[in-house]
Amino acid sequence: MTTATPAEATRARPASGNRVMNVLRLQLINTQSLVWVPLLILVAAVVISVLIFAMIPGDGIKVAGAANAPLWYFMALGVQSLTLAFPFAQAMSVTRREFLLGTLVFGVIAAALMATLFILLAGVELLTDGYGMNGRVAHLDWLFEPGWISAWLSYFMFTLLLFVIGFWAATIWKRFGTLAIVSVGIVLGLALALSLLLITRTESWPAVIGWFVDTGAFVLTLLGLALTGVAAVGTYLTLRRATV
Numbered sequence: 001m002t003t004a005t006p007a008e009a010t011r012a013r014p015a016s017g018n019r020v021m022n023v024l025r026l027q028l029i030n031t032q033s034l035v036w037v038p039l040l041i042l043v044a045a046v047v048i049s050v051l052i053f054a055m056i057p058g059d060g061i062k063v064a065g066a067a068n069a070p071l072w073y074f075m076a077l078g079v080q081s082l083t084l085a086f087p088f089a090q091a092m093s094v095t096r097r098e099f100l101l102g103t104l105v106f107g108v109i110a111a112a113l114m115a116t117l118f119i120l121l122a123g124v125e126l127l128t129d130g131y132g133m134n135g136r137v138a139h140l141d142w143l144f145e146p147g148w149i150s151a152w153l154s155y156f157m158f159t160l161l162l163f164v165i166g167f168w169a170a171t172i173w174k175r176f177g178t179l180a181i182v183s184v185g186i187v188l189g190l191a192l193a194l195s196l197l198l199i200t201r202t203e204s205w206p207a208v209i210g211w212f213v214d215t216g217a218f219v220l221t222l223l224g225l226a227l228t229g230v231a232a233v234g235t236y237l238t239l240r241r242a243t244v
Contacts, residue, residue: 019094023102026085026092033077034110041070042117046137053135062135067118074110074159078166081106082174096239104232107163115155119148146218154217157224164228168235175238 028034049064056062081103089099122139130136144151173181199208
């Protein structure tokens with residue numbers, strides 16, 4: 001009986017890039033969650049929005065926020081990307097870094113697909129004069145003011161950010177348990193509530209809204225991408241000690 005030398009074992013093990021692609025293939029197995037569920041949510045959001053537009057009198061611009069629904073779904077997809085795939089990835093002998101990279105590539109693909117769908121929907125809204133009722137679901141004037149490429153990047157950023165947040169939340173749960181993730185949620189909720197209270201009590205809403213308007217959608221998108229990068233680093237630091 002012969003044993004493999006360290007050099008032979010190293011050659012037998014797939015290269016890191018191949019293992020990252022294996023993680024991507026593992027994530028892409030669940031096409032229902034990646035394609036059909038967000039598409040169904042988007043179609044339902046558009047149909048409901050059109051029905052609401054039909055009930056609003058007048059010829060002014062009608063804006064619906066229902067388009068956020070499929071974007072927020074990607075937070076749940078981020079959670080699934082860890083809870084469903086991580087045990088299988090460990091059986092494939094991939095490192096946590098490789099698992100994270102493969103999952104982030106999966107998130108980038110998902111975010112790009114969703115951003116493209118929103119851009120196509122915005123084009124439909126322009127061609128149909130807002131479904132014949134001057135309605136807006138995807139084509140938001142402020143978001144498209146810097147241009148269509150910037151709008152695509154904005155939808156891409158928001159989708160990817162939510163995906164990474166969901167993935168990080170699942171990682172915290174995997175590493176520290178339910179009490180930790182509930183505690184984090186409570187702390188974030190309290191921080192948000194206190195911020196809103198402070199802004200309201202100091203009557204700073206005009207200044208806050210003015211800052212968002214002056215900063216513009218493109219710069220805010222770049223800031224969102226930076227925040228996504230920070231969340232990805234935090235995810236890796238948490239994932240390093242996560243167990244199956």
